[in-house]
């Protein structure tokens with residue numbers, strides 16, 4: 024399921040927020056969108072989920088414009104994990120994760136064996152099986168983030184979009200989450216993450232998109248995009264970039 028964006032421009036509140044962005048996201052790959060606050064990352068992800076109409080340009084899933092795709096099919100194919108991890112209903116964890124299967128179920132149909140298996144797999148992958156009977160509003164921020172991740176995984180989306188999915192996760196669970204996104208890609212999904220953590224981006228991504236002020240400043244593999252010159256241009260900050268035999272690319276702000 025390839026997602027292709029072509030010449031995408033989008034305004035919010037009368038201001039241009041995305042300008043002429045083009046990119047392709049292939050099955051089996053993990054892409055990471057980077058950029059400073061306000062660069063347009065979440066807006067781009069929203070547009071990729073079909074949640075925001077463009078002023079110009081197209082978003083196509085396997086050649087079909089998202090705008091022309093029936094709602095239900097879009098919900099089955101695209102899993103979207105928004106920023107913030109808010110939960111409004113105090114469901115039990117297993118009930119919330121089960122909501123991720125709704126696009127796959129017929130109207131009024133109960134959970135099938137396949138639904139139950141997908142829910143169990145997602146809960147195990149996100150390490151929330153032990154929380155199954157807990158009310159969601161009684162969880163910590165990081166636990167809740169993992170439960171919401173499990174809900175998206177339960178839908179087994181072909182395109183998985185996640186906006187800052189590592190926020191609130193401790194180092195172990197952050198590494199687990201990156202492994203989990205890699206496994207989803209290995210199973211055939213196109214995975215697209217918005218991250219602020221450059222180190223995690225270097226570790227996780229096959230492809231990086233560096234946004235600045237609504238346009239794509241650079242696009243390519245981590246070594247091409249995470250250069251001191253491009254990072255200084257995007258963030259206005261001097262960065263050190265080193266290759267380490269064990270850790271791979273290390274990216275850190277220069278101490279002043």
Ligand SMILES: Nc1ncnc2c1ncn2[C@@H]1O[C@H](COP(=O)(O)OP(=O)(O)OP(=O)(O)O)[C@@H](O)[C@H]1O
Nearest residue numbers: 035036037040058059060061062063064065066067
């Ligand atoms: N509801 C809104 N009305 C008008 N402008 C908005 C609205 N929401 C966001 N914007 C503007 O759109 C631009 C892009 O916002 P967006 O949330 O996509 O940025 P971002 O790169 O995800 O930022 P962050 O890293 O802070 O989450 C920003 O300049 C923001 O102020």
